Amino acid sequence: MIPTPPMTDPLAAVSGVYNPPANAEPPDEEDEEFDPDFLARLRELDWLDGEYDAGRLAQFYGEYVISANRTILAHDVFQGSAFEKAEAEAVRLGIRPELLTSYSIPSLDYPMKVS
Amino acid sequence: MPRVRLRVQESEIRPDLRSLYTDPRRPGESFVFPVLRLMTTAVFEPRKAGKSSRDLFDEQAVIDTGAWITIVEHRLWSRLDRLGLIEFLPPPAGAPSPRAVVAGGRAEFRLGRFPVALLDRDEPNRPRQLPAVPVIAQLLSDPAFRLPYPIVLGFHGGILDGRVLRREPVLGFDPAAPGHRADAGPRFGQQWYLETS
DSSP states (O other): OOOOOOOOOGGGGOOOOOOOOTTOOOOOOTTOOOOHHHHHHHHHHHHHHHHHHTTTTGGGTTSEEEEETTEEEEEESSHHHHHHHHHHHHHHHTOOGGGOEEEEOOOSSSSEEOO | OOEEEEEEEEEOOOGGGOEEEEOTTSTTOEEEEOEEEEEEEEEEOOTTSOSOGGGSEEEEEEEOTTSSSEEEOHHHHHHHHHTTOOEEOOOOTTOOOOEEEETTEEEEEEEEEEEEEEEETTSTTSOEEEEEEEEEEEEESOTTEEOSSSEEEOSSSSTTTTEEEEEEEOOSOOTTSOOOSTTOTGGGTEEEEEEEO
């Protein structure tokens, strides 16, 4: 039989458990004005949803795609790399970087490790 | 009453992971069980930095009431950290390094807290929003670890606290309706909302 090493219970020194404050909800911000570039990116997301629905993003499973003006500029498994490529492409096409929109295509595995 | 509509997304999955089945009650037919996930758009914004430009950004997020805590990929939380949004919650002195169990393996993480607002993108020109609340999350240390989405919003200590999660049945589905995988809820007889109580 393998001897079990003596263990001290780390919870013995804990002061309590997390509980959210009862009045955590901030005031209603329903009528908040959004930045125009942010709204443009939301419209781009809407377009990307449609592309996903139509199966036209199937080649990018498990990747991030970066688009602007309804054009996919770059894709990569790492979002940072995808952004770097997209920013270079945006400069070439004269697209402002504020319009670059990231869209995550779910992987076919759950979850996974990439390299 | 502020509320956002949540989306049910039908995801693709590797063919060998699909749940194919036959039903003795319907001989001669075969079926596939759909891969459905409850989705929302999480919005992160720097406190006191206005809402301009690229510092206000969003991310598709899964809501998983079966996950006991929120979990975030490295590349997302490192961006939040650069924006000064994360308040790290270090373990007590002498406590072992925390590790999460993900995909049957162990992944190191740091615990942190950051604000998350939720957006309803049904009307892209005038999105509805649930204001930001503090979310406590496991922040994965390994940049190579990918979740199905960059952030999985868990059961406790996050966006569900103090709110009502509502599932309404959708009856009489119209097969001719648009079959959006980005919002497959009505097609599968359900519509979800998150609202203030």
